[in-house]
Amino acid sequence: MIELFEHTFMQYALLGGLLISIAAGIIGTLVVIQRRVFIAGGIAHSAYGGVGIAYFLGASPILGALFFSLGAGLFMGFIERRSRQRVDTIIGVMWALGMAIGILFIDLTKGYVVDLMSFLFGSIVAISPFDIALIVFVDLFVVFLVAVLYKDILAYSFDPEFSELMDRKSKVLLYIMMVLMSLAVVVMIRLVGVILVIALLTIPASIAEQFVQKLKPLMIVSILLSVLFITVGLVLSYYLNVTAGALIVLIAGAFYLFSLLLRQVIKTRSA
Amino acid sequence: MNTSPLIAAENLTVQFNGIPVLSDVSFAVQKGDFFAIIGPNGGGKTVLLKTLLGFISPSSGSVRYDGTDLSARTVREMEIGYVPQSIHFDNRFPITAFEVVLMGRLRERTLGKRYRIDDRKIAQEVLDEVNINEETARKSFSSLSGGQRQRVLIARALASKPQILFLDEPTASVDPSSNEAINALFSKLNKAGKTLVLVTHDIGAISRYISKVGCLNRKLFFHDDSTVTPDMVKKAYGCDIDLVSHGVPHRVLDNSKHARHD
Incomplete structure (x- = not known):
């Protein structure tokens, strides 16, 4: 197992996985408690539109994804504020529209066959030093903002109306949340791909919330679970020679089912 | 005038x-x-x-x-205070009753500012007023009974020192004995000019x-x-x-x- 990490690509993959757990655990917890899983999915999928346009223009695909997901996230935040009723429909439309734009622009890009699979399912073993730097930047940004605004985020997530009645400025938290989600989603796409981002964002927090009832410990447990899933998934995928992102999510999913079972056992015992 | x-x-x-x-x-x-x-x-x-x-x-x-x-x-x-209906809250949200009451101090401690000792004192005082003890206040809001939740939300509104x-x-979901105490509390607030x-x-x-x-x-x-x-x-x-x-x-x-x- 030691010789496994003599490969530089595995070192990068593991380092990237550990670092991304920080943003994924914190933002994932917020996504789960705010019930914004569907919005996170919408942001992830509309990012593909940015990837397609970036290829077409010969620009960096990750930059394209960043612009698209930020735009989509802020727009969804705006829609959510405006009309509470049709938000899910609009998210669903953007979800599909983003993918469609991406596919069309990649078709139009001459002489360039992009590996769609790596975008859909991630390529953690292809992580570069640039990706690592980007993840570190996003981690620092997320940790800093969430630490500074912790009490406000907790209050706003619990009861946005009351928060706004007390402090009118607190409505910016919705947009801050959307920006943080978009950033986390973009760096996670590199790792597990667009399809599996939602799983890695929500499964650790969903497991943790069954056993932990305070926000800060919930974030920490989510980070640790994410580290566990990524590490185990990465190592196993090397030996089994399968896609790491998919295996990571499969392991996370298995743990989730196990946690539901465990929770049921605890409940019946204490009852 | x-x-x-x-x-x-x-x-x-x-x-x-x-x-x-x-x-x-x-x-x-x-x-x-x-x-x-x-x-x-x-x-x-x-x-x-x-x-x-x-x-x-x-x-x-x-x-x-x-x-x-x-x-x-x-x-x-x-200085407007508000007590919403307690049934609308997520049944699993990770927040303690005390943290809910502290939200009443958000008008003073706006975005990015931390709660101070004073805020915690005020939160404790209003929790006393609605008859929620320290042990209950440390519990998760979602684990409380309907009546306790309601009283915590009243305490939160009071913590904002509303006019x-x-x-x-x-x-709505408060037991009859607390109900009378809460009504008396409202009457007291009203008599104090609120x-x-x-x-x-x-x-x-x-x-x-x-x-x-x-x-x-x-x-x-x-x-x-x-x-x-x-x-x-x-x-x-x-x-x-x-x-x-x-x-x-x-x-x-x-x-x-x-x-x-x-």
Whole structure:
């Protein structure tokens, strides 16, 4: 197992996985408690539109994804504020529209066959030093903002109306949340791909919330679970020679089912 | 001297998808009033409160505080407290009762500022007032009983040291003994000069303390004292209800009319 990490690509993959757990655990917890899983999915999928346009223009695909997901996230935040009723429909439309734009622009890009699979399912073993730097930047940004605004985020997530009645400025938290989600989603796409981002964002927090009832410990447990899933998934995928992102999510999913079972056992015992 | 009422609603109409939920609602609340709005479920009581608080914009009509429109900054900065219905909260949200009460201090500790020791002291004081002990306050909000949650939400509103307090069914799931204590607390606040606006479908025990009452069922049937006439109730509920058998003490009733009604 030691010789496994003599490969530089595995070192990068593991380092990237550990670092991304920080943003994924914190933002994932917020996504789960705010019930914004569907919005996170919408942001992830509309990012593909940015990837397609970036290829077409010969620009960096990750930059394209960043612009698209930020735009989509802020727009969804705006829609959510405006009309509470049709938000899910609009998210669903953007979800599909983003993918469609991406596919069309990649078709139009001459002489360039992009590996769609790596975008859909991630390529953690292809992580570069640039990706690592980007993840570190996003981690620092997320940790800093969430630490500074912790009490406000907790209050706003619990009861946005009351928060706004007390402090009118607190409505910016919705947009801050959307920006943080978009950033986390973009760096996670590199790792597990667009399809599996939602799983890695929500499964650790969903497991943790069954056993932990305070926000800060919930974030920490989510980070640790994410580290566990990524590490185990990465190592196993090397030996089994399968896609790491998919295996990571499969392991996370298995743990989730196990946690539901465990929770049921605890409940019946204490009852 | 300022002659504008503290809160004035003028011809408020609120529509959802073209269906009127409130139509042409007007009333005035003076400083120090204890205004109760009764009415059937689905009659628009919560919508009216949310419109008064600015969470819902009316399709026509206006809400003024001290003569100034609700949208003005000065109104937003007024000391308004709010107790929403406790049933609307997520059953698993990771927050303790104490953390919920601290939210009442957000007007002082705005975005990015930390709570201070003073805020914790105030939170402790208001929790004492609603009879929630320290041990319960450390528990997760979602693990509390309906009545405890309700009292925590009342404590949260009190922690904001409001001059005007809006209450949405504040004693709905509270047990009878706490109910009386909470009503007495409201009365004490009112006597100390605070203005209270309360909506409820069960006027019951609170009726002794109120100074104004209106019946709401899309339209507001309102006149300027604390008397509920069978006529108002009939209009609001669309049928005759024997108020006495529903536990309303005789004092709130217009006895002469009620006698005729009998």
